[in-house]
Amino acid sequence: MTISAIGITKRFGDFVALDDVTLEVTGGELTALLGPSGSGKSTLLRVIAGLEHADAGEVIISGEDATGRPARERGVGFVFQHYAAFKHMTVRDNVAFGLSIRHRPKAEIARRVDELLHLVQLKGLAERYPSQLSGGQRQRMALARALAAEPKVLLLDEPFGALDARVRKELRAWLRRLHEKMHVTTVFVTHDQEEAMEVADRIVIMNEGRIEQIGPPRDLYEKPGNEFVMSFLGPVNKLGDVLVRPHDVELLLEPNGASTEALIHRITYLGFEVRVELELPNGRKLWAQTTRESAAPLEPGTTVHVRPRATRTFDGDGAEMRPAGDSPWWDRRVTMEVHHG
Amino acid sequence: MSNGNDGSGAPGAKGSRANRYGLRTVALVYLALILVLPVGMVFYRTFENGLQPVLQALGDPQTLHALYLTVVIAAIVVPLNTVFGVFCALLMVRRTFPGKSLLSVLIDVPFAVSPVVVGLSLILVYGRTGWLGGWLAENGIRVIFAWPSMVLATIFVSLPFVVREVIPVLQEVGVEQDQAAHTLGATPWQTFWRITLPAIRGGVTYGVILTTARALGEFGAVSIVSGKIAGQTSTLTVHVEERFQQFDLIGAYTSSLVLAVIALVIVLAMTLLKPKEAGS
Numbered sequence: 001m002t003i004s005a006i007g008i009t010k011r012f013g014d015f016v017a018l019d020d021v022t023l024e025v026t027g028g029e030l031t032a033l034l035g036p037s038g039s040g041k042s043t044l045l046r047v048i049a050g051l052e053h054a055d056a057g058e059v060i061i062s063g064e065d066a067t068g069r070p071a072r073e074r075g076v077g078f079v080f081q082h083y084a085a086f087k088h089m090t091v092r093d094n095v096a097f098g099l100s101i102r103h104r105p106k107a108e109i110a111r112r113v114d115e116l117l118h119l120v121q122l123k124g125l126a127e128r129y130p131s132q133l134s135g136g137q138r139q140r141m142a143l144a145r146a147l148a149a150e151p152k153v154l155l156l157d158e159p160f161g162a163l164d165a166r167v168r169k170e171l172r173a174w175l176r177r178l179h180e181k182m183h184v185t186t187v188f189v190t191h192d193q194e195e196a197m198e199v200a201d202r203i204v205i206m207n208e209g210r211i212e213q214i215g216p217p218r219d220l221y222e223k224p225g226n227e228f229v230m231s232f233l234g235p236v237n238k239l240g241d242v243l244v245r246p247h248d249v250e251l252l253l254e255p256n257g258a259s260t261e262a263l264i265h266r267i268t269y270l271g272f273e274v275r276v277e278l279e280l281p282n283g284r285k286l287w288a289q290t291t292r293e294s295a296a297p298l299e300p301g302t303t304v305h306v307r308p309r310a311t312r313t314f315d316g317d318g319a320e321m322r323p324a325g326d327s328p329w330w331d332r333r334v335t336m337e338v339h340h341g
Numbered sequence: 342m343s344n345g346n347d348g349s350g351a352p353g354a355k356g357s358r359a360n361r362y363g364l365r366t367v368a369l370v371y372l373a374l375i376l377v378l379p380v381g382m383v384f385y386r387t388f389e390n391g392l393q394p395v396l397q398a399l400g401d402p403q404t405l406h407a408l409y410l411t412v413v414i415a416a417i418v419v420p421l422n423t424v425f426g427v428f429c430a431l432l433m434v435r436r437t438f439p440g441k442s443l444l445s446v447l448i449d450v451p452f453a454v455s456p457v458v459v460g461l462s463l464i465l466v467y468g469r470t471g472w473l474g475g476w477l478a479e480n481g482i483r484v485i486f487a488w489p490s491m492v493l494a495t496i497f498v499s500l501p502f503v504v505r506e507v508i509p510v511l512q513e514v515g516v517e518q519d520q521a522a523h524t525l526g527a528t529p530w531q532t533f534w535r536i537t538l539p540a541i542r543g544g545v546t547y548g549v550i551l552t553t554a555r556a557l558g559e560f561g562a563v564s565i566v567s568g569k570i571a572g573q574t575s576t577l578t579v580h581v582e583e584r585f586q587q588f589d590l591i592g593a594y595t596s597s598l599v600l601a602v603i604a605l606v607i608v609l610a611m612t613l614l615k616p617k618e619a620g621s
Contacts, residue, residue, distance in 0.1 A: 049524055050523075050524075051520050051524070071520070071524045072524070072525075072527060072528065074524075077524065078520070078521065080517050080521060082517060084517035084520065084521035085518075086518055086522075087518075088539040097522070098525035098526055101525070101526055101531050101535070142521075145525065148525075149525060149526055
């Protein structure tokens with residue numbers, strides 16, 4: 001049950017939503033399309049589902065060319081951000097919809113619906129209407145409805161985007177467990193990097209209608225291919241051309257070979273995590289992410305010694321550059337400009 | 342949605358108690374003078390001389406025929422305008438095509454044009470010397486001074502109601518439920534009957550009621566194209582005028598009463614059927 005989208009281009013007027021995008025999704029995997037709004041991730045999902053038609057390119061779902069087929073013949077289950085619940089039908093009828101329009105026997109429909117309602121933990125709510133459910137319950141109903149007709153692939157468009165933070169976290173874990181049980185090839189769209197990292201086997205990072213990088217969450221975080229990927233997957237301090245993650249900024253009380261002095265502007269306590277805002281002698285600002293214990297001796301207005309555990313530098317094309325020369329890490333671009341001049 | 346609030350003042354509204362009651366009094370007196378009093382007078386005058394003359398007027402063959410014709414015309418016009426209205430609203434909300442704003446303007450024309458003008462223009466097209474009338478007459482089809490022209494006139498004047506009621510509901514409902522149905526395997530036809538139509542049912546019902554009310558009460562256009570042949574091309578409204586001019590006041594009042602009762606039933610139905618959506 002693989003999905004291939006090959007050379008997909010989609011324009012809305014002058015706006016290029018997808019620019020020659022090619023994506024392969026392996027069967028049984030849970031893939032996240034991650035990117036900022038307007039990056040084309042939802043459009044790509046809708047092109048795969050047949051809800052939008054691409055201006056160019058092909059969509060192949062489990063070996064069959066689906067490019068010219070309408071959505072109803074593609075065998076996809078689709079879950080919308082705002083649930084798209086059939087408001088005039090009970091939960092039971094919503095879930096049964098895909099089966100009843102195929103005129104399956106009544107007993108079979110009833111059995112399958114009961115099974116699915118059990119799976120999504122809505123068993124007692126079968127006779128309710130969507131308006132009597134909470135957002136999280138509606139989305140689980142929508143998921144059961146999408147699974148009822150046994151789709152080849154499951155596509156979720158920002159499925160938790162309309163839910164509050166607590167329910168969102170619950171549903172993420174629940175989706176992950178569900179996927180481990182069912183192993184339906186699943187693609188979900190999100191703009192929340194934490195959600196993608198937590199749920200997905202593989203993340204596809206999109207930006208301005210193109211794919212920036214594809215890989216397992218850990219690989220992407222540890223080996224980002226370019227500056228966009230690095231800054232989208234987590235907070236970054238940018239010092240000239242040098243990128244350093246706040247948790248890689250080490251704070252020392254005594255100077256050390258590679259360290260530099262920095263003035264502490266502000267210390268913010270967020271429970272276990274502590275954020276320290278700093279200013280370097282050259283005026284550049286950065287912040288460090290540290291623990292309560294390491295932050296204990298620090299005071300705003302005093303100085304501390306800063307040393308990065310790891311930094312990254314990318315050239316204009318996004319390729320990673322090895323640190324060059326013996327110039328200090330916090331001032332590398334300035335030194336390079338001197339060399340060129 | 343077109344249902345207004347129940348008249349309770351906006352929470353932030355300023356103004357004294359007296360001021361508020363003053364406004365209400367003005368509104369009520371105004372309504373009483375132009376609506377309640379005249380309609381009440383019709384009721385009063387109808388039964389002024391007891392029930393007997395009323396029953397007699399009701400049993401009059403010409404009255405019965407007028408009632409029959411009114412109902413037949415409504416029974417043809419309302420389904421036609423409902424189907425057209427739903428189709429047109431779907432087109433307006435969900436498609437983009439050249440000439441869309443022109444179509445929108447055209448739909449509103451019947452609201453703007455006087456029914457008398459509608460009647461005259463129908464005569465210009467379908468009358469014996471009219472543009473199509475000559476050909477129709479040669480083939481033995483009579484439109485003007487017969488029921489087809491009355492149906493046409495009524496279709497024209499009641500055209501916008503369903504469209505205008507359904508458009509905002511369709512906009513509010515959006516397309517996601519339909520798209521969900523597509524991905525679940527529904528054909529466009531299945532989607533329309535099982536998803537779209539139930540979702541816009543409220544708007545359609547309201548539009549149908551307004552169309553029915555307008556179709557039953559139409560006078561101007563119908564009176565021009567019908568030729569007002571008593572017992573043949575006379576609808577209830579035309580019949581009221583005809584009785585009134587012949588000084589058969591009881592006949593006029595009785596037919597008016599029938600129209601008023603139908604109107605009341607319609608308003609009642611409107612209030613009862615107006616869907617009370619359970620939450621959002």
